[in-house]
Structures are given as C-alpha cells and as structure tokens.
Amino acid sequence: MNQALAGAQIIININSSPYHRDKWRFRERMVSTRASDNSVFIAYTNMVGGQDELVFDGHSMVFNPDGELIARGKQFEEDLIVMDIDLRAVELARLHDPRRRAKIFSPQAVSQVSTIKISDTKARGKRPKLLQRTVEPLDSTAEVYHALLLGTSDYVKKNMFKKAVIGLSGGIDSALVAAIAVDALGKENVTGVFMPSQYTMPESKEDVNALVKNLDIKLITIPVNSIFKSYLDTLSEPFAGRKTDVTEENLQARIRGNIIMALSNKFGWLVLTTGNKSEMSVGYATLYGDMAGGFAVIKDVPKTLVYELARYRNNTEEKAVPPIPERILVKEPTAELKPGQKDSDTLPPYDILDPILYAYVEEDRSFREIVDTGFDEVTVEKVISMVDSSEYKRRQSPPGIKITPRAFGKDWRLPITNRYKA
Numbered sequence: 001m002n003q004a005l006a007g008a009q010i011i012i013n014i015n016s017s018p019y020h021r022d023k024w025r026f027r028e029r030m031v032s033t034r035a036s037d038n039s040v041f042i043a044y045t046n047m048v049g050g051q052d053e054l055v056f057d058g059h060s061m062v063f064n065p066d067g068e069l070i071a072r073g074k075q076f077e078e079d080l081i082v083m084d085i086d087l088r089a090v091e092l093a094r095l096h097d098p099r100r101r102a103k104i105f106s107p108q109a110v111s112q113v114s115t116i117k118i119s120d121t122k123a124r125g126k127r128p129k130l131l132q133r134t135v136e137p138l139d140s141t142a143e144v145y146h147a148l149l150l151g152t153s154d155y156v157k158k159n160m161f162k163k164a165v166i167g168l169s170g171g172i173d174s175a176l177v178a179a180i181a182v183d184a185l186g187k188e189n190v191t192g193v194f195m196p197s198q199y200t201m202p203e204s205k206e207d208v209n210a211l212v213k214n215l216d217i218k219l220i221t222i223p224v225n226s227i228f229k230s231y232l233d234t235l236s237e238p239f240a241g242r243k244t245d246v247t248e249e250n251l252q253a254r255i256r257g258n259i260i261m262a263l264s265n266k267f268g269w270l271v272l273t274t275g276n277k278s279e280m281s282v283g284y285a286t287l288y289g290d291m292a293g294g295f296a297v298i299k300d301v302p303k304t305l306v307y308e309l310a311r312y313r314n315n316t317e318e319k320a321v322p323p324i325p326e327r328i329l330v331k332e333p334t335a336e337l338k339p340g341q342k343d344s345d346t347l348p349p350y351d352i353l354d355p356i357l358y359a360y361v362e363e364d365r366s367f368r369e370i371v372d373t374g375f376d377e378v379t380v381e382k383v384i385s386m387v388d389s390s391e392y393k394r395r396q397s398p399p400g401i402k403i404t405p406r407a408f409g410k411d412w413r414l415p416i417t418n419r420y421k422a
Contacts, residue, residue: 003040009090010041017046019057019147020405022140028061028069036067039093041085048078050154053300053399053409055147059137065093072135076146079135141312144305144403145180148297151401153184155295156270165269167260167290168192168211168219170204171333174274175211175324176310177297181272182323183313187216191269194221195256197228199336207328214323220263224255231255249337253289261292270294273398278303278350280397280408281357282383283390284343291397299400300407302357303333303350348379356383362406392416 003011017027027044035042041064048058060073060081066089073079138146156164164181168174181190194208212219231251232239239247264271271293275285277300285291298306310329314322333343333350347353356375359365360383370380394408395416406412 008040009087010043010085011038012043012045015044015046016056018054018402020407021144021147021403023405024057024059024075024137024143027059031061032063032067032069035063035065039065039090041065041087041090048076048150050151050158050401052155053151053402053407055151055154055401055403057143057147057150065090072137074135075138075143076150141305141308144301145309145312147403148180148301148309148401149184152180152272152295152297155399155401156185159270161268161270161294163189163191163267163269164272165191165193165260165263165267166272167256167274168194168208169274169336170194170201170207170211170328171274172306172310172324172328173276173298175207175328176306176313177272177274178211178215178217179310179313179323180297182215182217190215191218191220191263193260193263194219195224195259196221197224197252197336199252199338199341201336203327203331204336207325210325211323211328214321214325222259224252224259227255228252249335250286250289252337253286253335254292257286257289257292264294272297273299273400275299275397276301276303276306277404277408278347278353278357280394281361281390282347282353282386283393284347285393285397287393287396291393293398296398296400299397300403302354302404304354348383352379353383356380357387360384360387361408361412362404388414388418391418 013031017023031042031044034040041062043060043062045060046058047056049056055076057075058073058077058079059075060079061069062071062081062083062085064070071081071083073081137143156162164185166174166178166181168178178190178192192208192212194205196205208219228251232248260271263269273291273293273296275290275296276298279285280296280299301309307329310324314324314329317323334341335343343350348356352375356370356379359370359373367380367384370384371377391414394412397408399409400407402409402411
C-alpha cells in the first residue's frame, strides 16, 4: 500500500514461496486482491527448484490494477514472460478510487519508500504489440506429480548423486516411486532391487518383472530366505519359548534395508524409500528396514493419492503398455512379511484412514471434532494413538517432498516425549 501511495505503478514481488497442492489458487486470490485494492500492476515472481523437502513451483503471475490476471508463467520449470503494460490503466483506476484520497496525504504512508521512475516510451515510435501467451495451470493430480519429479531430480542432482536405487516389492508404492525416478532421472540412472522371501507371492515377482520391463530399467534380484534363516538360527536361544510376532516380520525388512544400503555404498547409488504418508503417520513401517534410505519421494503423499498419481502416470503414457501394471493398481496392499498378510489386518481401510489423518494432522482437529464428522470412535481413537506414538520413527526417517499444507518434519511440532505420568 505504501509503495502505491508513494506513486508506484508497477510492484515487482520477488518471492520464494514453497509449493503445496493447489497453493496457486490462494496466491492468485491474494495477489489479485492486493492489485485491485491499491490500483497497481503487480508482477509476482516465484523461484523454481527443489531444496531438501521443499519444492518451489515458479508459476509467476502478473495482475492489472483491476485485479485481473494478465499473464501466468509455467509451473515447475523456469520461464520468461515478456509483455506490454499500459501504465495509463493505473492512472484511470486511481482517478475513480476515492479510498486513496484520504490515505495519500498521510505522511507515514510515503516514508522510506524508494521508487524507480520509468521514462516515457511514447517517443520511441510505434511497434507491434506483443502477443499474450496463455499458460493454463495443471490439474491437481498432475501438479503433484510434477512437484515430485522436480523435488526428486533436484535432490539427487544437487547432492551430487547420478543414480538411484529402489527396493521393488510388486506393490503400488514402489511402482510409483520407480516411475517418478525414471521420469526425473532417466531410465539409465535407476536400478530396481527385488528381494523375495518365502512369503512373497508369485504374483509379486510377475508384477515386478512387468514393471521393470515397462520402465526399461535394470533389476537385481536377491532372495533373503537364507539370510532370514541365519538370523532366526542366531536368535533361537534368546528367543526360545517366545511366540513368533512382529519381531520376525521386522527382521525381514531390516535384512532388505541392509542389502539395499550395501548396494548404495558399493555403487554410489542414492536409495529412494517408498513409504507413503498414510504409513508414516501411523508407524506402519520398519525403522532401519523399509525406512532406510536417503530420500523419501512419497513421504507426504497419502495412500489414496498414490493410486491417483499412478493412474495419472499411466494415462500420460503414449506407449500401448502403461508403465505400472494394472494388477498392481487393483490388488489389495500387503507387506508380505507373514502368510496371508494384508494392510487391512492392522490398519483401517485407506479410504477411511486418510480422511481421519487429514483431519488430525493437517487440520489439527480434536478427537471429538473428528468423531462428530461421522467416523467411528474406536477407529479415530486408534488412529490418533498410532500417530502420536510413532513420532520417534518419523523423526529418524529421511527427508521427503512436501506436497500437503502440513508435512511431517518442519511443519509438525509433536514432541516424542509428551506424556506426564504421576
């Protein structure tokens, strides 16, 4: 406001606004309001690139004094906008704006404001007007996918890695991460590792092979049965008399974590982990197992959105065969760490879990507020308890790309030790 009252007709806002899903809509409303309130052109310029968990999405905009969008830059890539601006529009808007008359005589309004005077361009002769370019925003799912591409590419390359390695299970999460890695880094820079156990279904092996073939990436297969048996033999004495439980499940995940980290050390590959936000929220992940790695691509992506992104990627494929096999998209999620295991054995269905997590984590709603929206009390209580008790795991996880308004990490301030016991 002060700059406009001091006579500024064009305000250039140099910004580094980090991305989250659909944030551009908020920016448009905000900048449009500022332009119309102050009868001024505003050029909102935003940086582009990835930095740790943040993605800066560009999408710069120019608004006229009526608050109308007159130019928009591309999302998730560098862009140059060149356009003509008629400063007479500012003068006309201000002549008809009575709000300025009282404010313009306020001494503090124009103090400490520097302006740059632009010389009159009328004497430069006539030239053809520039053609205005229209750039339409990506739809909501597409923009998330492009954010993940940019975040992955910049994290890998800016940290001096050239190649990435991914543990492939035959499930939707690792399939999506592999597709993102190929698009971000190139197929020649991505290696998949399949580590079957006695609990791995034949369909999983088939799906991994189909995925690798479709993406045209290298696959390393390392069975873990013998290593797992060796662990059980080593631990047989201290474990004597105790039933098999989640300990044996986690052993398999940690064996796989050791193997993939060994490949990372030997070949200089960055390990991309495959856990999603739904799993990370409730601790449905193994510390030092499937959480082991350097960058968590879909750490802030809820499971239901994982499916949306996978279908989006398949629909953008020009080839006859999409990269992610159809069976991966439709089969029931499972960790395959014990016979017949399904995610639903431990967790509510994801179409119920994700809305509860959104309300608790991102909207900061209380137990009672969530229940009052129609969810089962027992389910809500269980989910909240799992979120709160899993903070120690999340604190030790690798960084991942922020795509929601409230991601775990810098956006989330829950202490690990947060209970008082008398």
